[in-house]
Amino acid sequence: MEVTLNWKGRMAFEGSADSGFVQRVDSEESAGGDNSAARPIEFIALGLAGCTAMDVISILRKKQQDVTDFQVKVFADRAETHPKVFTKAVIEYLVTGRDVNKAALLRAIELSTEKYCPAHAMLSKAFPIELQYKIFDEGNKLLEQGTYEVKSVSPQA
Numbered sequence: 001m002e003v004t005l006n007w008k009g010r011m012a013f014e015g016s017a018d019s020g021f022v023q024r025v026d027s028e029e030s031a032g033g034d035n036s037a038a039r040p041i042e043f044i045a046l047g048l049a050g051c052t053a054m055d056v057i058s059i060l061r062k063k064q065q066d067v068t069d070f071q072v073k074v075f076a077d078r079a080e081t082h083p084k085v086f087t088k089a090v091i092e093y094l095v096t097g098r099d100v101n102k103a104a105l106l107r108a109i110e111l112s113t114e115k116y117c118p119a120h121a122m123l124s125k126a127f128p129i130e131l132q133y134k135i136f137d138e139g140n141k142l143l144e145q146g147t148y149e150v151k152s153v154s155p156q157a
Contacts, residue, residue: 001017001018002017002018003015003016003017004016004017005025008024010026010032010033010034011026011027011031011032011033011034012024012025012026012033012034012036012037013025013026023037023038023043024036024037024038025037025038025039025040025043026038026039027039041078041084041086044086044123045074045076045086045089046074047119048074048089048091048117048119048120048123048129049072049073049074049091050072050119051112051117051118051119051120052072052091052093052109052112052113052117052119052120053070053072055108055111055112055116055117056070056072056093056105056108056109056112057070059104059107059108059111059112060095060100060104060105060108063101063104063107063108065097065100065101065104065105066097066098066099066100067095067096067097067100068096068097068098068138069094069095069096069097069136070093070094070095070096071093071094072091072092072093072094073091073092073094074089074090074091074092075089075090075092076088076089077089085126085127086123086126086127087127088127088128088129088130089123089127089128089129089130090129090130090131090132091129091130091131091132092132092133092134093105093109093131093132093133093134094133094134094136095133095134095135095136096135096136096137096138096140097135097136097137097138098137098138100135100143102135102144105133105135106133106148109131109133109148110148110151113129113131113148113150114150114151124150129150130147131147131148131149131150132145132146132147132148133145133146133147133148
């Protein structure tokens, strides 16, 4: 993978990777930016959410689960002092649908976090990541909730 980042003045940059899509990054005004785009650290959390979300929804669809809404949230704690790294995170999977099977969801989370998602594999080596899930019916009534315990993260070559 190759990423190119071009300076656009002050603290703003535009970057692209192999896909060719352009993303903008900036900082808050107190750090010399214009507050015109997401912060680079936000993209790390967004990448984690996106990586596992794509895995889980793909697996649920293959398992013919009738998902009508799906959301993944990442709550990341950061150190108070620089470099203000992530110190822990919680990923919350919110699944809404008709008769969504808990076992199917847990298997999808398992496959994502223990086999397919490179973002989880990398970041879980740097800080602990807790995995939570909630299953709702179409009326938004909570049917199931819990925590998935990661068995092991396979080392990637």
